[in-house]
Amino acid sequence: MVSYRLLDEFRKLFEGQRYLHRISTSGDFVAIHLFEDLYSIAKSNRLKSRIDEGSRVLNAQNRRRGIQARRGDGTFGELIPHETPTTDPGYAVARGPIATVEIGCEVKILAKAMIKQIDRVIGDLVKQVAQFRRGAGNPICIGVVGVNHANAYTSYEGDREWPTDGTGRYRHPVQEASDAESRLVSQAKPNFDEFLVLRFRASNQPPYQFDWLDLRSTELDYGAILTRISREYDRRFRNGNGHGDE
Secondary structure: OOOOHHHHHHHHHHOOOOOOOOOOHHHHHHHHHHHHHHHHHOOOHHHHHHHHHOOEEEEOOOOOOOOOOOOOOEEEEEEOOOOOOEOOOOOOOOEEOEOOOOEEEEEEEEOOOHHHHHHHHHHHHHHHHHHHOOOOOOOEEEEEEEEEOOOOOEEEEOOEEEEOOOOHHHOOHHHHHHHHHHHHHHHOHHHOOEEEEEEEEOOOOOOOOOEEOOHHHHHHHHHHHHHHHHHHHHHHOOOOOOOOOO
């Protein structure tokens, strides 16, 4: 049975609990599991050995030293010399301050009112690629966007509930999902080395069920992306200086 941590953690955002849109760290937490999956599939011995020796870590600070750039959801690179990485229980990839970015991952989630926010989301994605590439380096840039296909959805703000009704500004997710994905693919995807759309159904209503639109297809798409990232890492970072060999 296939088990990918990024897919599992994405599902857990909605399954059995309310998903709260204003928690900005949700995407960050999903993103870090990309690197656990890269380690687990072991398609790149170079990447795996560097993680094992602690020379490559997840960024544990808001920016790279000396580079004025916002930290992405998942930023992986070369540990600053003489720093000691921190390993969390249950995780293979350590954390620490990084000098370079080798792989950057940005996660966005479109659960409701997708068309209303699509221009902002696309803009954020494109800007994040520029942030990953700021300064010396040639990072592999990954975009992951969840797109909800539920027939109805409820969002929450404090004690207030905002259910969709299928009209006007309260259109159901399924009414907007195809248009949102089309715009993401045409306007955001070309900026990334790899781009994954996670198609799901979640109403955000009790009992808080979650379903993938097509689990097998999602697993195949994600597995293929992990393999390509691993191959590209070997090609792009052969010499181990963190800047890319091109």
